[in-house]
Amino acid sequence: SQTIHQWPATLVQPVGSPLSLECTVEGTSNPNLYWYRQAAGRGLQLLFYSVGIGQISSEVPQNLSASRPQDRQFILSSKKLLLSDSGFYLCAWGNRLGQGSYEQYFGPGTRLTVT
Amino acid sequence: GNSVTQMEGPVTLSEEAFLTINCTYTATGYPSLFWYVQYPGEGLQLLLKATKADDKGSNKGFEATYRKETTSFHLEKGSVQVSDSAVYFCALIPADRGSTLGRLYFGRGTQLTVWP
Numbered sequence: 664s665q666t667i668h669q670w671p672a673t674l675v676q677p678v679g680s681p682l683s684l685e686c687t688v689e690g691t692s693n694p695n696l697y698w699y700r701q702a703a704g705r706g707l708q709l710l711f712y713s714v715g716i717g718q719i720s721s722e723v724p725q726n727l728s729a730s731r732p733q734d735r736q737f738i739l740s741s742k743k744l745l746l747s748d749s750g751f752y753l754c755a756w757g758n759r760l761g762q763g764s765y766e767q768y769f770g771p772g773t774r775l776t777v778t
Numbered sequence: 779g780n781s782v783t784q785m786e787g788p789v790t791l792s793e794e795a796f797l798t799i800n801c802t803y804t805a806t807g808y809p810s811l812f813w814y815v816q817y818p819g820e821g822l823q824l825l826l827k828a829t830k831a832d833d834k835g836s837n838k839g840f841e842a843t844y845r846k847e848t849t850s851f852h853l854e855k856g857s858v859q860v861s862d863s864a865v866y867f868c869a870l871i872p873a874d875r876g877s878t879l880g881r882l883y884f885g886r887g888t889q890l891t892v893w894p
Contacts, residue, residue, distance in 0.1 A: 707884045753821055757879075760810075760829065764830075764871070765871040767871065767882050768824060771821045
């Protein structure tokens with residue numbers, strides 16, 4: 664069965680410090696991968712998605728970046744964090760079921776607090 | 779465009795009460811429809827799904843039926859428990875035979891609190 668891991672689980676970082684969040688998927692190959700952010704008030708915002716190694720698309724302009732160095736690894740980074748980067752970061756992997764239908768599964772999330 | 783609208787809540791119920799959380803969507807064709815549940819401090823769990831019209835998704839006593847005519851996917855449970863307290867998200871993935879993206883469009887979530 665497929666599993667998705669994220670680390671760290673929680674992180675407290677000062678403004679201006681760098682960031683690296685990691686996501687790995689097991690039990691599947693060539694998945695679509697996604698980074699979402701959930702700010703206070705629980706709305707979910709898609710940040711990045713990837714359909715393959717080295718292929719990254721951004722949904723919103725920001726000071727975050729993403730990379731996919733391996734098929735099942737997705738990394739979210741920042742060179743200098745802002746207070747507004749605080750939130751709950753969720754990684755997800757997507758699976759195409761056929762006939763144009765899909766499903767998507769989420770990791771446990773990383774709680775980031777920028778101080 | 780693609781969008782999901784769900785009742786804002788919060789919804790507060792007594793244990794064993796009947797639950798309905800309304801969800802309607804806007805999309806072309808036949809999107810895949812989902813309900814996700816998020817317990818405090820955790821990630822999202824896929825609760826149920828339906829991929830074509832008139833399909834009924836069900837899991838853990840929850841049900842939702844894909845209604846193309848009303849573009850709805852309302853979540854129901856006949857008898858809620860305290861352990862069902864969580865935030866529930868309705869979502870869709872557009873049908874696009876040519877795309878490998880499969881991105882999700884979410885509603886804003888509905889907080890459910892069940893009292894004993």
